[in-house]
Amino acid sequence: MDLNFTEAEREFRLQIRHWVAENLPREISRKVHESLHLTRDDMQRWARLLGSKGWLGWGWPKEFGGPGWNAVERHLFEEECALAGAPRVIPFGPVMVAPVIMAFGTPEQHKRFLPGIASGDVWWSQGYSEPGAGSDLASLKTRAERRGDYYIVNGQKTWTTLAQYGDWIFCLVRTGIDVKAQAGISFLLIDLKSPGITVRPIVMLDGETEVNEVFFDNVEVPADQLIGEENKGWTYAKYLLAHERTNIADVNRAKRELERLKRIARAEGLYEEPRFRDQIALLEVDVVALEMMVLRVLSAERAGKKALDVAALLKIRGSEIQQRYSELMMLAAGPYALPFVREAMEAGWQGEHVGAAHCAPLAATYFNLRKTTIYGGSNEVQRNIVAQTVLGS
Amino acid sequence: MNFDFSDEQEQLRDALRRWVDKSYTFERRRAIVKGGGFDTTAWEELAGLGLTGLMVPTAHGGLGFGPVDAMVVMEELGRGLVLEPFAAVALVATQLLAEARTPVAATWLQRLAEGSTRVVLAQQERGTRYELAHVRTRAESSSDSSSGGQWVLSGHKSLVPAGAHAGAFVVPARVRGEPDDPDGIGLFLVEAGSPGVATRPYALQDSSAAADLSLARAAAIELLPPGEAFSALETAVDTGLAALCAEAVGVMDQLMAVTVEYMNTRKQFGATLASFQALRHRVADMKMQLELGRSMSYYATLRLGDAPAQRRRAVSQAKVQLGQSMRFVGQQAIQLHGGIGVTDEYIASHYFKRLTCIELSFGDTLHHLGEVAGRMQDTAGVFA
Numbered sequence: 001m002d003l004n005f006t007e008a009e010r011e012f013r014l015q016i017r018h019w020v021a022e023n024l025p026r027e028i029s030r031k032v033h034e035s036l037h038l039t040r041d042d043m044q045r046w047a048r049l050l051g052s053k054g055w056l057g058w059g060w061p062k063e064f065g066g067p068g069w070n071a072v073e074r075h076l077f078e079e080e081c082a083l084a085g086a087p088r089v090i091p092f093g094p095v096m097v098a099p100v101i102m103a104f105g106t107p108e109q110h111k112r113f114l115p116g117i118a119s120g121d122v123w124w125s126q127g128y129s130e131p132g133a134g135s136d137l138a139s140l141k142t143r144a145e146r147r148g149d150y151y152i153v154n155g156q157k158t159w160t161t162l163a164q165y166g167d168w169i170f171c172l173v174r175t176g177i178d179v180k181a182q183a184g185i186s187f188l189l190i191d192l193k194s195p196g197i198t199v200r201p202i203v204m205l206d207g208e209t210e211v212n213e214v215f216f217d218n219v220e221v222p223a224d225q226l227i228g229e230e231n232k233g234w235t236y237a238k239y240l241l242a243h244e245r246t247n248i249a250d251v252n253r254a255k256r257e258l259e260r261l262k263r264i265a266r267a268e269g270l271y272e273e274p275r276f277r278d279q280i281a282l283l284e285v286d287v288v289a290l291e292m293m294v295l296r297v298l299s300a301e302r303a304g305k306k307a308l309d310v311a312a313l314l315k316i317r318g319s320e321i322q323q324r325y326s327e328l329m330m331l332a333a334g335p336y337a338l339p340f341v342r343e344a345m346e347a348g349w350q351g352e353h354v355g356a357a358h359c360a361p362l363a364a365t366y367f368n369l370r371k372t373t374i375y376g377g378s379n380e381v382q383r384n385i386v387a388q389t390v391l392g393s
Numbered sequence: 394m395n396f397d398f399s400d401e402q403e404q405l406r407d408a409l410r411r412w413v414d415k416s417y418t419f420e421r422r423r424a425i426v427k428g429g430g431f432d433t434t435a436w437e438e439l440a441g442l443g444l445t446g447l448m449v450p451t452a453h454g455g456l457g458f459g460p461v462d463a464m465v466v467m468e469e470l471g472r473g474l475v476l477e478p479f480a481a482v483a484l485v486a487t488q489l490l491a492e493a494r495t496p497v498a499a500t501w502l503q504r505l506a507e508g509s510t511r512v513v514l515a516q517q518e519r520g521t522r523y524e525l526a527h528v529r530t531r532a533e534s535s536s537d538s539s540s541g542g543q544w545v546l547s548g549h550k551s552l553v554p555a556g557a558h559a560g561a562f563v564v565p566a567r568v569r570g571e572p573d574d575p576d577g578i579g580l581f582l583v584e585a586g587s588p589g590v591a592t593r594p595y596a597l598q599d600s601s602a603a604a605d606l607s608l609a610r611a612a613a614i615e616l617l618p619p620g621e622a623f624s625a626l627e628t629a630v631d632t633g634l635a636a637l638c639a640e641a642v643g644v645m646d647q648l649m650a651v652t653v654e655y656m657n658t659r660k661q662f663g664a665t666l667a668s669f670q671a672l673r674h675r676v677a678d679m680k681m682q683l684e685l686g687r688s689m690s691y692y693a694t695l696r697l698g699d700a701p702a703q704r705r706r707a708v709s710q711a712k713v714q715l716g717q718s719m720r721f722v723g724q725q726a727i728q729l730h731g732g733i734g735v736t737d738e739y740i741a742s743h744y745f746k747r748l749t750c751i752e753l754s755f756g757d758t759l760h761h762l763g764e765v766a767g768r769m770q771d772t773a774g775v776f777a
Contacts, residue, residue, distance in 0.1 A: 001397065
């Protein structure tokens with residue numbers, strides 16, 4: 001047992017740190033560090049910068065143009081990006097659909113789709129949830145009927161993150177009926193500019209439009225955009241879920257935000273106040289414990305051992321911690337978290353803040369992060385998974 | 394960075410687990426409890442496995458093993474609910490004796506490795522809660538050479554682990570300064586049975602043996618002088634804390650296992666308890682606390698070799714996590730068992746009581762939360 005990274009890993013980390021410091025635009029990292037509004041251009045600019053270095057697909061193997069990093073190196077890369085204030089890479093392309101295309105797509109599909117994902121030029125969205133299919137995803141109803149060389153898609157997806165910016169969407173659609181729910185699902189890649197698609201943003205509790213409804217009305221999708229075999233889509237979706245194990249905890253971001261919480265508490269005169277400081281200390285223990293759990297998984301993965309069966313635990317704990325730090329930041333601001341002045345959450349706003357500038361986005365972030373225990377399989381669904389593992393039934 | 398155990402460590406774990414399963418059964422434990430909570434034969438069996446000399450330097454007849462080996466041992470002793478004070482003797486007191494330069498310490502280390510006797514730290518005093526620096530027991534240099542030592546100690550210590558079964562005590566005593574001045578504390582060795590030394594034995598809540606120790610001008614040998622003693626004491630207590638964290642992981646592992654087994658067999662409303670979602674989610678939450686606890690137990694042990702400030706912070710962070718984990722896993726395991734969980738007859742209550750005792754040893758959760766809050770850095774995380 002050894003807690004320290006190897007010499008080579010420390011060197012690797014420094015190389016990443018150096019590159020990020022050189023290339024991450026200051027105006028973008030400032031927004032991230034201060035929870036100010038990020039535009040589509042901010043997000044895509046960072047994605048393209050990573051793409052130009054060959055790092056947007058940082059988890060990709062070399063044969064598909066990725067860096068071929070192991071689990072620890074991927075973690076170090078993610079950590080350096082997060083601590084430097086890089087925006088989160090929108091995962092739907094490089095992290096989610098790309099591994100599925102690599103594993104189950106044809107060589108033609110590799111050539112057609114992977115370069116645009118690797119460069120950051122093509123923005124992907126995820127079409128999974130539906131109004132009647134949330135936690136029970138397999139009950140989805142969006143239909144795809146084969147007609148010659150096309151599928152005709154009808155139905156509705158929802159909670160589609162940033163689909164208003166999207167170029168393409170990967171969807172789970174129903175191709176087989178009268179079979180067990182999971183058996184009739186296919187994995188389809190769809191151009192969001194296809195006739196018959198309507199994207200309607202949903203205004204969320206923080207006033208933002210981070211997610212959308214996507215309607216499909218007799219949308220023609222060429223049959224060569226089906227991944228793998230018809231009716232095998234559920235298997236591919238599960239593969240995708242198994243692919244991301246540790247990133248889901250978002251522990252690097254939690255570390256960055258915990259440091260920010262301390263700065264805010266200090267600025268608000270609360271850092272020396274025992275009641276508040278104890279709450280920060282408790283969160284600090286939570287973050288260290290989560291990080292240790294992540295490191296344990298990474299160590300097992302790098303050694304090629306069967307990874308610890310804790311992905312569901314990481315999701316639960318990571319999301320709870322995100323909610324907790326945002327809650328404490330809001331509490332630190334106290335009454336000055338109350339004003340809802342949207343412009344105050346834009347970088348470079350010249351208006352007069354009601355309280356300290358750092359207070360302006362705190363409540364909105366708190367509201368926004370309620371999603372974390374709901375998405376990606378609600379924490380209650382995750383507890384079902386943990387219980388199944390522990391109880392063996 | 395890796396969290397793999399070496400083959401030797403796995404073998405150590407297997408050997409100890411076999412001993413616990415075969416020799417330290419719940420029935421035998423019950424008999425030991427009836428006999429006062431300490432069994433000399435069991436101690437000799439541990440010595441036979443080489444464990445009493447685990448951390449004793451090889452020069453003094455021990456194995457000279459390290460903190461990770463100790464962690465493995467503590468996890469397994471936790472699984473077995475072993476009553477004998479392994480951590481107190483073979484980790485905490487051994488470490489303090491190994492720090493001392495007097496030849497007397499070497500002699501005692503040899504005896505510890507053989508397993509022929511025990512030395513324990515007698516540190517707790519009334520009214521001091523968890524403050525190590527708060528020591529009222531006085532040490533005076535002796536003018537009477539016939540007393541056999543250069544010092545005489547007077548004072549009162551509580552909660553000395555298996556105090557009536559120790560051959561000697563490591564005693565922090567005040568040489569000078571105010572009652573809470575760490576730099577006025579020396580560390581002394583006092584032999585059991587010598588004039589002015591009295592023990593009053595009693596049981597703890599987990600049925601283990603403890604004792605009060607009264608010192609009335611008792612002869613003592615200095616192990617470490619003021620200036621060196623307190624930092625050595627802190628280091629040894631941190632070793633003890635990491636050991637308690639590891640033991641807690643072992644206890645919780647086993648308590649989880651019996652709870653899962655119970656839930657898969659006990660039926661109510663025509664279905665096993667394991668089929669009720671309200672209970673299943675509780676189990677998931679227990680698993681969470683167990684794995685967070687295990688992670689922090691590793692963290693504490695792997696930071697034991699660090700500089701004092703980092704070491705103390707890490708150990709306190711671990712004790713805060715383990716404190717929360719132990720209380721949750723312990724309380725919920727009892728709850729999930731229902732009535733049988735609150736009986737003496739069934740083993741679950743004994744795991745629960747041990748977890749509770751661990752929380753109240755060497756600083757409880759609130760005490761260590763205060764330590765964490767006081768030692769917070771601007772940075773955050775494992776490598777802060």
